[in-house]
Amino acid sequence: FQVTDNVGNNYYFGGLDSLGNRLASEYELIISEFSFSQNGLSSFNGENLSFPFSSWFLKKIITSTGEIIEYTYEDVTTTYFRRSGDKDDQFELNDHSISHFSLIQSYEKVLSEISFKEGRVTFSKSPETRLDLSGGYTLSKIKLYNYQNKVVKEINLNYSYTELAF
Numbered sequence: 001f002q003v004t005d006n007v008g009n010n011y012y013f014g015g016l017d018s019l020g021n022r023l024a025s026e027y028e029l030i031i032s033e034f035s036f037s038q039n040g041l042s043s044f045n046g047e048n049l050s051f052p053f054s055s056w057f058l059k060k061i062i063t064s065t066g067e068i069i070e071y072t073y074e075d076v077t078t079t080y081f082r083r084s085g086d087k088d089d090q091f092e093l094n095d096h097s098i099s100h101f102s103l104i105q106s107y108e109k110v111l112s113e114i115s116f117k118e119g120r121v122t123f124s125k126s127p128e129t130r131l132d133l134s135g136g137y138t139l140s141k142i143k144l145y146n147y148q149n150k151v152v153k154e155i156n157l158n159y160s161y162t163e164l165a166f
Contacts, residue, residue: 001013001014001056007064008063008064009061009062009063009064010061010062011058011060011061012058012059012060012061012062013056013057013058013059014056014057014059026055026057026106026107026108026109027106027107028104028105028106028107029104029105029106029107030102030103030104031079031102031103031104031105032102032103033084033100033101033102033103034100034101034102034103035098035099035100035101036098036099036101037097037098037099055109057071057073057109057111058071059071067116067117068116068117069114069115069116070114070115070116071111071113071114072111072112072113072114072115073109073110073111073112074109074110074112074125075107075108075109076107076108076109076110076135076136076137077105077106077107077108077135078105078106078108078133078134078135078136079103079104079105079106079134079135080103080104080106080133080134081101081102081103081104082101082102082104083099083100083101084100084101084102085099085100086098086099086100110123110125110137111123117147118146118147119144119145119146119147119149119152120144120145121142121143121144121145122141122142122143122145123139123141123142124139124140124141124142124143125137125138125139125140126138126139126140126159127140131161132161138157138159139157140156140157141154141155141156141157142154142155142157143155
């Protein structure tokens with residue numbers, strides 16, 4: 001879809017590729033569901049319910065002066081647990097609560113490049129996956145290139161995990 005602001009800049013979001021697949025959007029799928037109570041952990045397969053698209057990403061801007069800025073994304077699939085909520089089943093479980101969790105597979109977009117007339121900016125992921133998000137990566141480097149494709153500026157990012165000491 002397209003949005004035009006009050007000065008005439010046009011913003012383009014999402015869209016379809018030649019096969020009809022949605023571009024620049026994210027969605028999630030429930031893989032399994034779990035319940036935890038005083039009686040222990042129980043699980044059952046999810047219904048592979050797909051959440052509606054949760055995001056539409058900016059693909060292109062055409063400014064009121066005709067300049068074009070394009071955004072490129074990389075597909076990433078991550079897996080994580082989400083707490084769905086608690087339920088107090090006092091009559092069914094002798095006054096105990098049940099906590100519900102879901103194993104989620106998320107189909108995400110990660111910004112990899114912004115290109116424009118004067119150059120481009122690239123965003124590079126780290127070679128190692130994140131410890132806290134299965135299939136996820138950290139951003140390791142940002143590079144700014146000029147119109148001659150020469151690096152003008154480079155920023156390296158570092159991450160570390162801390163451990164809780166008792």
